[in-house]
Amino acid sequence: MMKLLILFAAQFTFLVSGFISSESDSLFSFSQNDLVSVNQLQPLMVNLTLIHGADSKGAVCLDGTLPGYHLDRGFGSGSTSWLIHLEGGGWCNTIRNCVYRKKTPRGSSMYMENQIPFTGILSNKPEENPDFFNWNRVKLRYCDGASFSGDSENEAAGLQFRGQRIWLAAMEEMMSQGMENAEQALLSGCSAGGLASIIHCDEFQTLLPKPSKVKCFSDAGFFLDALDVSGGRSLRDLFGGVVQLQEVHKNLPKNCLSQLDPTSCFFPQNLVEHVETPLFLLNAAYDVWQVRSSLAPSTADPLGSWNDCKSNHAECNSSQIQFLQDFRNQMLDDVKDFSKSSQTGLFINSCFAHCQSERRELWFADNSPLIDEKPIAVAVGDWFFDREVVKAIDCPYPCDNSCHNLVFK
Numbered sequence: 001m002m003k004l005l006i007l008f009a010a011q012f013t014f015l016v017s018g019f020i021s022s023e024s025d026s027l028f029s030f031s032q033n034d035l036v037s038v039n040q041l042q043p044l045m046v047n048l049t050l051i052h053g054a055d056s057k058g059a060v061c062l063d064g065t066l067p068g069y070h071l072d073r074g075f076g077s078g079s080t081s082w083l084i085h086l087e088g089g090g091w092c093n094t095i096r097n098c099v100y101r102k103k104t105p106r107g108s109s110m111y112m113e114n115q116i117p118f119t120g121i122l123s124n125k126p127e128e129n130p131d132f133f134n135w136n137r138v139k140l141r142y143c144d145g146a147s148f149s150g151d152s153e154n155e156a157a158g159l160q161f162r163g164q165r166i167w168l169a170a171m172e173e174m175m176s177q178g179m180e181n182a183e184q185a186l187l188s189g190c191s192a193g194g195l196a197s198i199i200h201c202d203e204f205q206t207l208l209p210k211p212s213k214v215k216c217f218s219d220a221g222f223f224l225d226a227l228d229v230s231g232g233r234s235l236r237d238l239f240g241g242v243v244q245l246q247e248v249h250k251n252l253p254k255n256c257l258s259q260l261d262p263t264s265c266f267f268p269q270n271l272v273e274h275v276e277t278p279l280f281l282l283n284a285a286y287d288v289w290q291v292r293s294s295l296a297p298s299t300a301d302p303l304g305s306w307n308d309c310k311s312n313h314a315e316c317n318s319s320q321i322q323f324l325q326d327f328r329n330q331m332l333d334d335v336k337d338f339s340k341s342s343q344t345g346l347f348i349n350s351c352f353a354h355c356q357s358e359r360r361e362l363w364f365a366d367n368s369p370l371i372d373e374k375p376i377a378v379a380v381g382d383w384f385f386d387r388e389v390v391k392a393i394d395c396p397y398p399c400d401n402s403c404h405n406l407v408f409k
């Protein structure tokens with residue numbers, strides 16, 4: 001019995017990782033063992049499909065290999081509904097770290113896993129994913145390093161920056177796979193993919209047949225242009241490098257660029273007001289990626305006085321908690337106008353988390369995070385199907401005891 005349990009637990013080990021910037025602590029990765037009961041169903045494994053012919057449109061990964069996706073067909077009442085989920089995983093902002101990325105699954109299909117588990121919003125099981133389980137569900141792999149939005153190259157370094165072309169080639173492929181007849185569609189994504197789902201939201205709506213119901217959902221994609229612990233703007237520096245190196249400005253909304261510089265237009269706080277398609281923002285108020293890599297990266301904290309707090313929220317002292325509360329307040333300020341529209345949705349919980357739609361225990365389970373008794377999957381479903389208006393904003397830390405807070409080893 002014990003052996004069986006351990007075996008099972010090992011199969012449910014998730015590795016969530018991202019690679020960013022040139023800082024020494026930029027290799028951000030963590031893993032968490034999930035204790036699962038023996039009777040839990042094994043997740044569906046879905047094969048990788050490469051987009052053949054994408055290279056003739058110049059739609060290639062950083063290293064020139066074909067982009068790829070995982071598709072599980074919908075069934076029953078979901079057979080004409082489509083979920084497109086954009087994979088995340090940081091960005092590359094210099095020649096050096098883009099060259100590094102070429103040798104990883106985030107820069108080359110040569111290194112991508114052939115099969116991945118479909119969990120959370122991608123699950124095919126109604127008890128884990130009540131509203132989208134029988135849709136056509138697609139995970140588009142991320143291998144361009146600029147949230148599917150760059151378009152340039154660096155021949156000397158052998159780098160292709162073709163995120164925008166990958167996005168378009170993938171959408172063409174999905175159309176030929178049946179999305180051209182979609183009656184409902186949701187563009188989602190997590191982290192760098194959550195940012196991409198905001199950037200591409202209106203394009204997605206334009207591609208789909210009228211009068212289908214089309215919405216977008218960004219998970220952990222609300223990256224703030226915030227001051228870091230030393231008063232600098234670490235994330236703005238990173239984003240500036242990404243935008244310049246990969247010529248992302250070509251694909252940012254013109255109505256933002258007419259008011260602000262391209263780097264500012266890569267920040268969701270300046271984008272969401274221009275998105276016309278209904279959009280839902282899911283974010284942890286103390287997004288651990290942003291705490292670690294935007295607020296207190298080692299470059300902004302050379303003495304490492306944030307190291308303990310960064311790896312475990314319980315180790316933060318009162319002034320650090322205050323800093324994090326100010327960050328939460330900024331996030332709430334930045335979504336205030338967005339929240340006023342009747343078609344938008346919000347779920348900002350006061351947890352130390354990052355990406356809450358991809359994992360069963362965060363998305364929809366007996367003990368998953370709640371706001372007003374509502375789990376994330378139900379909030380997103382209520383909003384998509386217009387069952388209820390969802391503007392869920394949590395009370396500040398530490399009031400929410402439904403959180404699964406990430407602790408880093």
Ligand SMILES: *[C@@H]1O[C@H](CO)[C@@H](O)[C@H](O)[C@H]1NC(C)=O
Nearest residue numbers: 045046047048071113114115
């Ligand atoms: C997925 O790929 C494996 C080989 O890696 C193959 O055995 C299996 O038949 C494929 N499944 C589907 C549904 O194509």
Ligand SMILES: *[C@@H]1O[C@H](CO)[C@@H](O)[C@H](O)[C@H]1NC(C)=O
Nearest residue numbers: 304305306316317318319320
């Ligand atoms: C919290 O920790 C930081 C970094 O070690 C330190 O500078 C600050 O004075 C501490 N604040 C309190 C209230 O202890």
